[in-house]
Amino acid sequence: MALVQNFPFAAIMLYLAGGVTCCVLKPKASKWVCLVLNMLVTGLMFSVLLFTVHTGESYVYWMGHFPAPWGNEIRIGPLEALMGTAFPLVMTLTLLGGMEHIFEDVEPEKVNLYFTVVSLLMVSMLALVFTNDLFTAYVFVEINTIASCALVMLKYKSGRALVATTRYLIMSLLGSGLFLLGIIILYSITGHLLMQPMSARIQELFASGEYAFPLTVTIGLFSVGMALKSALWPFSAWLPDAHSSATAASSGILSGLVIKSYIVLLIKIFYRVLGSEEILSSGVTDVLFLFGVGAMVFGSFYALKEKDIKRLLAYSSVAQVGYIYAGIGLGTKAGMIAACVQILVHAATKPMLFCTSAGFMSVSGGSRRFEDLRGAGRRDPLSGIAFTVGALSMIGIPLFAGFVTKLWLTRALLSRLGWKLWIGIAALVLSTVLNALYYIPTVSLLFGRRNDHRFDDTKPQKDYSYLIAIVCFIVLNFLLGTCSEPVTGIIETGLSVLS
């Protein structure tokens, strides 16, 4: 076994150790521990990505070197390595971009706990991406739930954040309850928890026609459970409050990464446990497609009415999650590639938008309302430019990341004749128009002139970490938008070795 193959497990253990260390350190020290750890893991995972792309295969890592029926396994292929590289990278940039506000928004003596929670969140997200065992997946789903709720509620003295956390936690618990019931039913039918033997047994059952009804029920339970947790419309009522009342970095992490980790897990379950043909024949993909299309339209529609910049971005997340589910719901390989591309594109764009929203708020007296934000892009030009780039990307202008998603989604739609083609195309066009209808007025408002001189003397934050983060995000957006072929190539090989 090559040294590189140990890195995914090492990354999880490093984050665990880092999380424990952060909770006894001083805030400044824990900040550096967390940042260095994230950069280190990004580097480690990048080498794993190069290794898996070079071999073009996936490998299974036995934890503690006990073979299959006794030990626990993680499995890494090109797709998992790509997600495993993207998650710590985006996490590093989001933390850098929101660092100043973390120290303002979190209770001063508890800032180190913020970094503990972030490290534990990364443990659970990486474990969800790598796991090869369904019950392990459940345990880390719950850890992810607790850590992400803690990120929302760590905002100091905000009653609204507490209420939003409670609602978020309750919806998440409903989702993980359904997910657990699905796992238990599958376990009682097949007698396995590891994905590979379970999948082999399920193929036999499908061939013989036994247990057809319980299997369909479990597919539904997994889909609804994960849809609840990743805020697919109509289960997305909790998202705008939870994502908008947290501090900027938390909002970026929750929108950009946490909801994606559940979708990656769902894709893994679809491919590795249930088998894609069985999913197609059960009709669940059709339902996911309709919900995804609904999210694309209704998320944008609600955003149109919003007069609060963070809630606007949160509703935009609902719409963008809809694109992912529409891609999954198409049930073709091209659709799945579009979904995976969208996961990366949204992870590269939305955290940037949330970080800039914090920049605007600090030059507008801390207000999130549009009437106070008028002209904020002039007072803080860096954030203004970054917001414009993000907005253009979300609308889907060529050269920016969002265009690649729309290109792949259209390609996937055109290869599928029938009702999905027409509904999909109509929703894509409508959603793009609606995106433009709320992002372009917001950009023009941010660069508009104020009639009063209320905020004339406010200066933008002079913070090098913010500058570095925003520039990196913009570069990442251009890179994804202009040279997406290597990324889609990796996703394609990753999906083909996934099953």
Added chain:
Amino acid sequence: MGSNLMTNYFEATAVICFGIGFTMLFLNKNLIKKVIGFNFMDSSIFLFLASNGYISGRISPIITNSSVSSENYINPIPAGLVLTGIVVSVSVTAFLLALTTRLYLRYHTLELDEMIRLSNAEET
């Protein structure tokens, strides 16, 4: 479909209890009742698991001086899963109760709708 209900009565009961707990967690307005609902939901899953592991006429897998053949023992894996599940459910319950305490001290109510109203009024 319904013919197996009587033979699998443990599983049937567990799923009915799951439904009750789920509805309670989802629809009840009172936070304490939501916590109770959550625990009811998780316990029903533990019942499902525990009943799956039990094989009648066999003993728990603790080897004393008797034989080591697996024919004599029940399946211990579901019990292990139940233990893991209990750990998860205890920690989530603690978190939810801590949140409830904080919210009660702040708004002096346990009704979620009332809290949403009060917190929105606070902000504007």
